[in-house]
Amino acid sequence: MSPAITQELFTAYVQGTASAAEAATVRAWLAQPANQLLAQYWMGLHWEELAAQPAAPSADAPDYEALLTRLHRQLDLGQAPRLPVATAAPTWRRWAAAAAVAGTVLGGGSWWLYSQRPAPAQQVATAYGQTRTVQLPDGSSVMLNGHSTLRYPAAWATGKPREVWLDGEGYFSVQHQADNQRFVVHTTAGFNVEVLGTKFTVSRRRDQGRVVLLSGKVRVSFDDRQHPDVLLKPGELVETREIKPAQPVVTAYRTVHTAPYASWKDAQLVLDETTIAELAARLQDTYGLEVVVATPELNRRRVTGTVPVRDLAVLLQSLEETFHLQALRQGNRLTLTEQPTK
Numbered sequence: 001m002s003p004a005i006t007q008e009l010f011t012a013y014v015q016g017t018a019s020a021a022e023a024a025t026v027r028a029w030l031a032q033p034a035n036q037l038l039a040q041y042w043m044g045l046h047w048e049e050l051a052a053q054p055a056a057p058s059a060d061a062p063d064y065e066a067l068l069t070r071l072h073r074q075l076d077l078g079q080a081p082r083l084p085v086a087t088a089a090p091t092w093r094r095w096a097a098a099a100a101v102a103g104t105v106l107g108g109g110s111w112w113l114y115s116q117r118p119a120p121a122q123q124v125a126t127a128y129g130q131t132r133t134v135q136l137p138d139g140s141s142v143m144l145n146g147h148s149t150l151r152y153p154a155a156w157a158t159g160k161p162r163e164v165w166l167d168g169e170g171y172f173s174v175q176h177q178a179d180n181q182r183f184v185v186h187t188t189a190g191f192n193v194e195v196l197g198t199k200f201t202v203s204r205r206r207d208q209g210r211v212v213l214l215s216g217k218v219r220v221s222f223d224d225r226q227h228p229d230v231l232l233k234p235g236e237l238v239e240t241r242e243i244k245p246a247q248p249v250v251t252a253y254r255t256v257h258t259a260p261y262a263s264w265k266d267a268q269l270v271l272d273e274t275t276i277a278e279l280a281a282r283l284q285d286t287y288g289l290e291v292v293v294a295t296p297e298l299n300r301r302r303v304t305g306t307v308p309v310r311d312l313a314v315l316l317q318s319l320e321e322t323f324h325l326q327a328l329r330q331g332n333r334l335t336l337t338e339q340p341t342k
Contacts, residue, residue: 005029010042125149126168128288129312131265138162138175140183143265145169146286156181169203169285171265174216189240194219200232201262205285209240212261237261267310273302276325276336283334287312294337 005026012018013026030039126132126144134142137155140162144150148168156162161182174183176197185193185202189209193202198216203209211220213232220230220238230238230253239252263270264286271279277299280291286309293299307318316327316334324339 007042010039014043121151122154123149123151129286131267136162136164138177138181138183140172140174142166142173143171145171145264147288166202167204169201169205169264171199171201171262173199190223190242191240192221192223194221203261206281207242209242210237210261212237212256212258214258214262263306264309267308268306269309269315270306271303273304275299276301276303279303279319280336288332289329289334290332292333292335294335298336298338 009018009022010026013023018026124132124134124144126146126148129146131146132144134144134150134152136142136152142150142164145168148166148170150170151165152163159179159181161184162177163184163186165186167188170185172185172195174195174197183195185195187193187202187204187209189204191209191211193200193211195216195218198218199214200216200218201210201212201214203211211218211232213234213236215234218232220232222229227250230250232238235255235258237252237254237256238250241249241251243249257272260270260272260274269282276293280293280299283289284291303323305322307315307322309315316329319325320327320339326337326339328335328337
């Protein structure tokens with residue numbers, strides 16, 4: 001079984017102290033665009049810790065060029081670029097190395113996100129199956145669904161947009177400001193969401209992104225400027241799928257019944273002609289389960305109904321009773337089959 005990716009394991013990989021198996025697992029994890037926001041945050045913490053350490057005599061200073069070279073080799077990127085000769089305090093070399101390493105590990109598009117990271121940054125992450133409400137400095141609030149991460153500054157500068165960075169799924173309730181200060185949600189799905197005062201959900205799971213507007217107005221803009229902006233009205237949805245990282249293609253733009261997309265904030269799972277395959281993906285993304293659907297025919301079956309999600313055991317029991325399924329859980333593996341006929 002592959003080790004779980006934790007901040008400690010990630011730091012060990014950056015420092016070169018992880019085992020070969022652990023390093024391979026981290027590299028595979030880094031290759032997934034959905035993990036890059038958290039990786040950026042951990043990278044920032046690591047270099048901030050180095051920057052806070054007392055300056056050592058120059059003879060004992062860490063060899064950052066050697067560190068970068070090793071990281072490049074770990075990622076099969078060849079020789080690392082040489083850092084400029086340090087003429088300032090050792091902190092400069094630490095941050096120069098941080099920039100080069102972040103760019104190496106996270107790639108061009110994600111490096112833009114990292115370089116725009118607010119300072120100082122607040123970060124909130126939820127575990128699988130956990131929800132959490134975050135109060136923002138302007139009075140807005142964000143409820144995070146399971147396995148999600150939100151970053152935001154401690155305060156926003158006057159005249160500047162209110163910006164947050166989301167990976168996973170969040171329900172936003174944004175407070176309008178008297179000066180019409182913009183509120184922007186950045187995602188790793190290749191699009192941003194700009195609002196003035198509204199309620200909406202944003203989701204970025206696997207290679208899919210989605211925005212559903214409950215009230216107010218939002219503008220969805222894309223990193224790829226060949227895609228025109230999309231203005232949503234209440235009850236409208238826009239979905240994207242990545243053809244490659246940070247290059248989304250709009251796959252849906254339509255009016256929807258919003259309850260299935262925001263019901264998780266009320267500890268409910270609302271399904272509306274949802275396929276079992278879609279249900280399985282939702283269980284995997286929210287609870288971290290490995291979900292196996294026993295037969296292809298069951299994948300295509302559609303279900304409609306509402307079940308509680310506050311407790312996973314109760315959720316699985318409700319799925320069995322409501323939709324005539326058999327949900328067999330063994331550790332982290334969940335198998336869904338048709339309920340045997342009596």
